[in-house]
Amino acid sequence: MIPVKSFAGKRVAIFGLGKSGLTAARALKAGGAEPLLWDDKPQSMLAASKEGFTIENLKVADWSEIDALLLSPGVPLTHPEPHWTVKAAQAASVPVLGDIELFARTINAIPEARRPKTVAITGTNGKSTTTALIGHILKAAGKDVHVGGNIGIGILDLPDMHAGTIYVIETSSYQLDLTQSFRPDVAVLMNFSPDHLDRHGDMDGYIAAKKRIFMNQTADQTAVIGTDDHWSQGLVTEMTAHSPMKLVPISSRRTLGRGVYALNGVIYDATAERARQIIDLKTVRTLTGRHNWQNACAAYSACRAVGLSVEAIVAGLHSFPGLDHRMQEIGRIKNVRFINDSKATNADAARQAMSSFESFFWIAGGRAKAGGIEELTDLFPRVRHAFLIGEAAELFEKTIGAAAVCTQSRHLFTAVAQAYAEAEKSGREEIVLLSPACASQDQFTDFEARGNAFKDAVAEISKSIVAAG
Secondary structure, eight states: OOOOOTTTTOEEEEEOOSHHHHHHHHHHHHTTOEEEEEOSOHHHHHHHHHTTOEEOOTTSSOGGGOOEEEEOTTSOSSSSSOOHHHHHHHHTTOOEEOHHHHHHHHHHTSOGGGOOEEEEEEOSSSHHHHHHHHHHHHHHTTOEEEEEESSSBOGGGSOOOOTTEEEEEEOOHHHHTTOSSOOOSEEEEOOOOSOOHHHHSSHHHHHHHHHGGGTTOOTTSEEEEEOSSHHHHHHHHHHHHHOOSEEEEEESSSOOSSEEEEETTEEEEESSSSOEEEEEGGGOGGGOSHHHHHHHHHHHHHHHHTTOOHHHHHHHHHHOOOBTTBSEEEEEETTEEEEEOTTOOSHHHHHHHHTTOSSEEEEEESEEOTTTTGGGGGGGGGEEEEEEESTTHHHHHHHHGGGSOEEEEESHHHHHHHHHHHHHTTOSOEEEEEOOSEESTTTSSSHHHHHHHHHHHHHHHHHHHHHTO
8 A cells, every 4th residue: 555644634535435435545544644534325434434434424524624635536526517525625625636646646755766657548548458568568577567546456555655666557537637746757648539528528628637647747757649539649739839748659550750650560669760660569469459559559658768678678568468358368169259348338449349350240238428339330341240238239229220230139148148159150260259339337337347247158158068068
């Protein structure tokens, strides 16, 4: 755990007692603060009280005696309207913070000579794979690395700070909205596509939240930015003219005059006078597809920025095992390969997986995001048969129309069984792809639970075939 000492002797209200809220409470208490906890769920408050925390009804609290509000990233800060705790805090001029800000204040208090380095990653898609990839490359090179944030371990649950450590942190737009002093040594922004607009009001609000990852960087620090969408291209143009940090544009679609890019899977480093060929990613099975080429360009650029050699980075790329629930091959039964891409919670993420295969049996659906799957129409001819689940099943069938055969499976276990039965008939190598293009919360707690259910369904099919002889 990272003790947060910047609020020692002060009272900090915490609303939202999920994993990040409780972790923040422990870190604040370890640093000498007095956390005051509240939640809408009585069972969450009961669990917190059993740990010895003070439960304080923030609806009737005297906010003049509170020094800060620590808000769970899942609680609305601005849209569709500020949460009641935010309104109360703002009325009393109490700062509203998140766990990334607590981390930032802690690391900024350390003298520069002993300060750990921080690599932070954000973007609509690819940030989890890129975070995991950077962490893997650095660990493979023998560095003291801790990976967390919006992926895996909460940021304040990571080991305490000391010189030589590198923190690799995935950051969401919700978390960045709650930061004021965060200043990563390397900040990576992968891309933009419409997402979470209900929480940010519109695309401008969403982009503004993501841009906060760069707001405190200085000339000694590095910004790595994808340029494969028009919003990101505009940001690079803006930052080239007005921002002090070292800027490294990346692309997986075209040659860059300056930056790091991938052409047909081959990474080139054009940050010096001449472009240098680095690695052919077509030889790395866990980094297939154009989206993974962008992830690899970002990871290469970030690792170079913290001083790693080209040779060490190439070795780390070759040994990367891949990320759970993201283009993860979980097994094969007879002629059928099963690909778990449960982390594809919107259409843009699903496009990345769908573009990697010439044809496939598609399991999609869940709780639809704004726009549904309209933008995927050019890929529908690759779909041999769509098996649709969850709330979006009827909507998706209407969108797909006559472009592909559809079955409303409704439930994931049913969809896996039906998809396997159809795929196995051909006798050729086939792909069953779970890439839902939807949130999971209509039937699962999160995308990980959905991906694990997919794995369980495949395992059951395999077991039944073995039992049948």
